[in-house]
């Protein structure tokens with residue numbers, strides 16, 4: 404029998420291979436949909452003070468924007 408997970412946001416049970424499973428600090432975070440995952444992300448960001456996570460969030464945003472700029476540059480070259 405396939406392993407089952409329980410969504411920690413809405414409680415829905417779903418089979419392995421579906422949904423989003425993350426492990427953070429030894430805790431399994433199971434979400435049956437990206438909607439539930441984003442709900443949890445919002446709760447997390449509401450709870451963690453910006454002086455704890457702020458620098459990491461800023462850096463991640465910058466890294467992602469940099470990647471997007473690279474992609475756009477590559478696209479522009481092809482045309």
Ligand SMILES: [Zn+2]
Nearest residue numbers: 410413435439
């Ligand atoms: Zn859910």
